[in-house]
Amino acid sequence: MPEFVLTVARFGFLILLWIFVFTVVGVIRRDLFAGVRSKSIVASPRGVGGAVPEGRPAKAKRGKAARQLVVTAGNLAGTRITLGEAPITIGRAEDSTLVITDDFASARHARLVPRDGQWFVEDVGSTNGTYLDRGKVSGPTPVPLGVPIRIGRTSLELRP
Amino acid sequence: MTAPAVPASSPASTGEMARIPGMKTQRNAELGLLAFAMVLVAAYGATVEASRIGEITPTFWVPAALLSVLFLGLHVVVRYTAPYADPVIIPAVALINGLGVGFLRRLDIGDALSEKLPVPGIFAGIGGRQLAWTLISLILAAVLLLVVRDHKVVSRYAYTLGLTGIVLVMIPAVLPASISEVNGAKLWIRLGSFSIQPGEFAKIALVSFFAYYLVRKREVLSLASRRVLGIDFPRGRDLGPVVTVWLLSLLVLVFERDLGTALLYFGLFIVTLYVATERASWLIIGLLLFFGGVYIAYLLGASVGGPFANFYDRAQVWLNPFDSENYERLGGSYQLVQGLLSLGTGGLFGSGPGAGSPRFVPEVQNDFIFAGMGEEIGLFGLSALLVLYLLVVERGLRSALAVRDSFGKLVAGGLSFTLGLQIFVILGGITGLIPLTGQTTPFLSSGGSSLMANWLLIAMLLRISNAARGPAASGGGGTDRPGGGAKKAPAQLHGAMTEVIKP
Numbered sequence: 001m002p003e004f005v006l007t008v009a010r011f012g013f014l015i016l017l018w019i020f021v022f023t024v025v026g027v028i029r030r031d032l033f034a035g036v037r038s039k040s041i042v043a044s045p046r047g048v049g050g051a052v053p054e055g056r057p058a059k060a061k062r063g064k065a066a067r068q069l070v071v072t073a074g075n076l077a078g079t080r081i082t083l084g085e086a087p088i089t090i091g092r093a094e095d096s097t098l099v100i101t102d103d104f105a106s107a108r109h110a111r112l113v114p115r116d117g118q119w120f121v122e123d124v125g126s127t128n129g130t131y132l133d134r135g136k137v138s139g140p141t142p143v144p145l146g147v148p149i150r151i152g153r154t155s156l157e158l159r160p
Numbered sequence: 161m162t163a164p165a166v167p168a169s170s171p172a173s174t175g176e177m178a179r180i181p182g183m184k185t186q187r188n189a190e191l192g193l194l195a196f197a198m199v200l201v202a203a204y205g206a207t208v209e210a211s212r213i214g215e216i217t218p219t220f221w222v223p224a225a226l227l228s229v230l231f232l233g234l235h236v237v238v239r240y241t242a243p244y245a246d247p248v249i250i251p252a253v254a255l256i257n258g259l260g261v262g263f264l265r266r267l268d269i270g271d272a273l274s275e276k277l278p279v280p281g282i283f284a285g286i287g288g289r290q291l292a293w294t295l296i297s298l299i300l301a302a303v304l305l306l307v308v309r310d311h312k313v314v315s316r317y318a319y320t321l322g323l324t325g326i327v328l329v330m331i332p333a334v335l336p337a338s339i340s341e342v343n344g345a346k347l348w349i350r351l352g353s354f355s356i357q358p359g360e361f362a363k364i365a366l367v368s369f370f371a372y373y374l375v376r377k378r379e380v381l382s383l384a385s386r387r388v389l390g391i392d393f394p395r396g397r398d399l400g401p402v403v404t405v406w407l408l409s410l411l412v413l414v415f416e417r418d419l420g421t422a423l424l425y426f427g428l429f430i431v432t433l434y435v436a437t438e439r440a441s442w443l444i445i446g447l448l449l450f451f452g453g454v455y456i457a458y459l460l461g462a463s464v465g466g467p468f469a470n471f472y473d474r475a476q477v478w479l480n481p482f483d484s485e486n487y488e489r490l491g492g493s494y495q496l497v498q499g500l501l502s503l504g505t506g507g508l509f510g511s512g513p514g515a516g517s518p519r520f521v522p523e524v525q526n527d528f529i530f531a532g533m534g535e536e537i538g539l540f541g542l543s544a545l546l547v548l549y550l551l552v553v554e555r556g557l558r559s560a561l562a563v564r565d566s567f568g569k570l571v572a573g574g575l576s577f578t579l580g581l582q583i584f585v586i587l588g589g590i591t592g593l594i595p596l597t598g599q600t601t602p603f604l605s606s607g608g609s610s611l612m613a614n615w616l617l618i619a620m621l622l623r624i625s626n627a628a629r630g631p632a633a634s635g636g637g638g639t640d641r642p643g644g645g646a647k648k649a650p651a652q653l654h655g656a657m658t659e660v661i662k663p
């Protein structure tokens with residue numbers, strides 16, 4: 001093998017190696033900012049079966065649909081749940097969607113249910129109650145974006 | 161369970177999880193990166209042959225192609241059983257593993273040529289053996305992904321796993337040296353030509369046990385404490401298990417003569433404890449205990465000798481590697497110095513794949529593979545490899561942050577930290593930062609135990625990252641899954657891990 005080919009191969013390999021590293025970083029980067037960019041693609045949660053996204057007057061008025069449930073305070077602060085079409089159950093029971101270890105939470109505490117693109121919070125017989133901002137939740141209550149739902153020491157918010 | 165028609169509740173029956181619009185699985189990105197990684201492995205093989213044999217043989221692509229088939233198999237398994245798993249973990253690890261196989265084959269070619277023998281076949285020598293081990297490891301990883309559909313199931317066997325882990329760690333210590341000792345470290349079980357390193361597998365078992373234990377105790381450990389000098393110190397009785405593990409790891413240090421493994425287990429426990437309680441005091445206590453223990457072992461080795469003598473020797477070698485007395489002594493600093501000289505010879509860009517002379521370094525296929533590779537791919541190549549390791553660890557920690565249950569958080573955090581710590585321990589040993597210990601370089605070193613254990617670790621991380629990145633419904637309802645069948649357990653038993661124990 002001529003010396004020239006070997007030198008090209010030697011440096012070419014190193015360059016390829018670093019290109020690979022940066023491609024990996026690129027994939028991670030796309031992954032990190034995926035939530036930000038896909039803001040325009042609104043896939044609103046709705047009843048099971050209606051999977052085709054279409055413009056709805058109610059949603060257009062509201063502007064944005066909730067796509068994530070974010071824990072803002074408490075043991076699980078920072079946890080994000082991407083909202084689908086299924087209800088979210090919250091409590092200390094292990095089969096809850098969001099298992100919270102909070103002294104003031106009940107085993108089955110609250111439930112978030114989507115209806116026509118709007119999420120409703122509902123207390124399912126907790127001991128210490130569920131609060132939407134300041135008010136205690138008694139029946140199914142619509143949850144606006146960015147308004148904290150308080151369960152014991154844990155706060156949750158819907159985010160676009 | 162109140163949720164009707166949970167989208168991702170039956171991966172087994174439908175074959176593939178239902179996708180939520182707008183949720184990206186990124187499996188195609190993984191496939192693309194995997195293809196790129198395999199091209200790199202083939203390029204490495206070609207360069208090695210060009211500079212070692214002088215021509216590129218027509219079969220240079222075969223090892224890369226075989227590896228591609230293996231990794232493709234794992235990719236397909238992931239596609240069906242963990243579609244939301246992190247896309248960069250497999251390609252990054254696959255590249256490191258592939259380059260490891262390539263380097264071992266390069267050693268085979270070099271050895272054969274120096275003895276005027278024909279170029280060995282692809283399945284011959286340590287390179288071929290590593291290929292076979294990769295196959296077995298990937299099968300194990302795929303089986304783990306297929307069997308463990310929900311990482312929370314593992315918590316049910318936590319105490320069994322903890323006991324298994326401790327037994328695995330202790331086996332080499334109690335076996336006679338003729339069976340368990342290799343190069344002064346009693347870490348092995350040797351049966352004829354076949355040898356395994358049980359401690360490698362103990363890592364995963366111990367992480368699962370620690371995670372389970374700490375999820376149950378985290379409230380006690382973080383709430384009941386006394387404040388001294390602005391740091392929260394836990395109560396004396398809560399320190400019990402920590403002190404136990406500390407003693408255990410010091411016993412490992414003394415009887416198995418291995419600082420690295422001791423540091424690994426102890427660091428692992430302290431960090432899971434820190435993650436569980438968010439108390440920096442644990443890190444401080446841990447570091448003080450460890451360094452105090454090591455220093456006492458060093459002093460005892462200097463004065464008493466006996467079981468501590470080996471540790472004292474290693475510390476001497478580390479402190480004065482270029483001392484001629486240390487260099488010429490059997491089991492002295494010869495290996496370390498040769499490794500350092502290799503890295504130095506490589507310089508910034510290395511001598512090129514296949515153009516170095518790694519055989520000057522003893523054990524270059526095991527502990528010192530970084531030194532051997534460093535000579536040929538240089539600082540630039542090595543740092544690329546290190547960045548890949550770092551990214552794998554970062555993705556693991558990221559999954560730990562994102563996953564929704566405490567057990568998963570602790571397992572993912574503990575496993576990725578262990579991986580990172582192991583790389584630190586071996587690389588620190590090779591470069592002379594810490595005393596050299598007999599750790600393997602994950603995915604790179606020749607040897608089945610290490611490769612299998614680390615691929616199992618990766619499979620577990622993939623499983624947890626799938627739960628972390630998937631839609632909400634796939635995280636919950638693990639026990640009520642229709643495909644669960646026989647695995648179904650009473651919710652109370654399994655739910656124990658989220659119980660809060662009041663102080």
